[in-house]
Amino acid sequence: MSVESIIAKIEQNKEIYVDFLRKLIQSDSVNPPGNEKNVALVIEDFLKDVNVKTEIFPFGNNRANLIAYLNENFEGKNLLYNGHMDVVPPGSETIWKYSPFSALIKRNKIMYGRGTSDMKSGLAAMAIALKVLKELKLDLTGNLILNAVADEETGGKFGTSWCVNNPLKPIKCDFAVIGEPTGLSPLPKAILVGEKGHLVIKIRTHGISGHSSMPAMSKNAIYMMNEIIENLDKIDDYIPKSEPPIKLEKLKKLLAVTFPNEDIFNKILNEQPELQNLLQSLLSSSKAFTMIKGGIKENVIPDSCEAILDVRLLPGQQVEPILKALKKLIKDDVGYGVKDDFSSPPGEVFVEIEIVTASEGSYWENWEESDELNDFCKLVETIYEKKPFYTLLPASADAHYMRNDGYCPQTILFGPGKGRTAHSIDENIEILDFIRAIKVYTIFAYKFLS
Ligand SMILES: [Zn+2]
Numbered sequence: 001m002s003v004e005s006i007i008a009k010i011e012q013n014k015e016i017y018v019d020f021l022r023k024l025i026q027s028d029s030v031n032p033p034g035n036e037k038n039v040a041l042v043i044e045d046f047l048k049d050v051n052v053k054t055e056i057f058p059f060g061n062n063r064a065n066l067i068a069y070l071n072e073n074f075e076g077k078n079l080l081y082n083g084h085m086d087v088v089p090p091g092s093e094t095i096w097k098y099s100p101f102s103a104l105i106k107r108n109k110i111m112y113g114r115g116t117s118d119m120k121s122g123l124a125a126m127a128i129a130l131k132v133l134k135e136l137k138l139d140l141t142g143n144l145i146l147n148a149v150a151d152e153e154t155g156g157k158f159g160t161s162w163c164v165n166n167p168l169k170p171i172k173c174d175f176a177v178i179g180e181p182t183g184l185s186p187l188p189k190a191i192l193v194g195e196k197g198h199l200v201i202k203i204r205t206h207g208i209s210g211h212s213s214m215p216a217m218s219k220n221a222i223y224m225m226n227e228i229i230e231n232l233d234k235i236d237d238y239i240p241k242s243e244p245p246i247k248l249e250k251l252k253k254l255l256a257v258t259f260p261n262e263d264i265f266n267k268i269l270n271e272q273p274e275l276q277n278l279l280q281s282l283l284s285s286s287k288a289f290t291m292i293k294g295g296i297k298e299n300v301i302p303d304s305c306e307a308i309l310d311v312r313l314l315p316g317q318q319v320e321p322i323l324k325a326l327k328k329l330i331k332d333d334v335g336y337g338v339k340d341d342f343s344s345p346p347g348e349v350f351v352e353i354e355i356v357t358a359s360e361g362s363y364w365e366n367w368e369e370s371d372e373l374n375d376f377c378k379l380v381e382t383i384y385e386k387k388p389f390y391t392l393l394p395a396s397a398d399a400h401y402m403r404n405d406g407y408c409p410q411t412i413l414f415g416p417g418k419g420r421t422a423h424s425i426d427e428n429i430e431i432l433d434f435i436r437a438i439k440v441y442t443i444f445a446y447k448f449l450s
Pocket of ligand 1: 181
């Protein structure tokens with residue numbers, strides 16, 4: 001009976017929920033600089049008329065994290081819903097079909113705007129789940145905790161990491177859901193049980209400047225960087241072999257559940273480079289130079305060149321061996337000295353390496369043995385009318401702060417929206433997807449805490 005009353009309540013209040021989501025989209029939380037407190041205040045306001053206890057933890061300049069919970073008792077089972085409030089910048093607003101902060105709805109079906117997919121829909125749906133459970137006064141033994149965080153788009157140190165190490169630390173977490181968009185259209189919804197790590201390295205080559213009419217007198221730092229770029233693939237020989245947490249055959253099996261049978265899946269896989277690339281990204285680490293700058297004037301040989309190397313690590317792979325391998329490559333294959341800091345006298349030829357950000361991957365080892373996860377998966381199938389599939393996230397999110405260091409290994413990513421529209425121009429969300437996510441979050445919490 002209670003599940004029916006939950007669904008009826010959500011159907012009845014759809015417009016209010018869509019309106020709440022629009023308010024979140026219209027609240028500026030572009031990161032950098034953040035301003036997540038704008039969003040936290042809208043959530044607090046939304047929850048206060050049903051007396052949900054909300055705590056806001058402000059920091060920096062108009063930034064904040066938020067925690068809200070169903071009741072004051074944390075002794076029973078605790079379910080944690082995590083969502084980030086910040087969004088990436090919209091880029092050039094004139095290229096957008098509709099203004100990125102208008103939250104315009106087209107044909108009653110699709111809402112456009114920065115954050116619609118990544119991930120204010122997921123965040124809104126989680127806050128609504130909390131409100132619905134409170135309003136219906138259902139008899140629950142455990143607690144649902146909503147954690148709306150700042151800083152996800154810039155590493156999460158001041159958001160999820162801070163929360164699990166401070167206000168959430170004394171609260172035992174039995175299961176956690178992060179509401180990132182997990183639609184992988186044209187495939188059905190994914191449930192993500194692991195994520196890759198992300199290492200960003202700044203490489204700076206130091207050469208000797210001089211007049212460009214006599215280049216042989218100098219040491220061109222751009223050419224030095226080019227040598228590193230050309231030799232980069234040799235790094236694979238120096239990085240210790242790392243096994244993916246889920247092997248190819250198993251990954252294919254997990255994906256194949258969404259197709260009528262394995263033969264059809266294999267046929268489609270052979271024809272779809274995009275699907276092949278996705279699988280490949282889950283089986284190995286990857287690396288790419290993503291930024292480069294050098295030179296100060298057209299007639300000066302540059303003595304400095306800077307490039308950013310973006311490395312994606314498999315869960316379990318550590319940062320230190322990657323750095324060691326990069327240093328070995330620069331020393332042995334390219335032939336330059338490597339230093340960690342820029343304290344050498346001018347005129348010295350060397351390469352400097354600096355870590356910009358580093359987060360290791362994470363993986364829930366025993367996900368296949370979890371009855372709760374199985375319940376979650378079945379519920380998604382019922383509500384979305386399509387079987388979801390389990391896989392890993394080829395990028396990185398905040399889950400490593402919960403899974404690693406043992407706070408809550410049983411953390412999954414699941415949410416409304418499509419991964420592909422996240423961070424892109426004309427980001428959007430299907431209203432139906434949003435409403436379905438509200439149902440999944442609410443019913444799962446109700447069953448989990450009953
Ligand atoms: Zn996100």
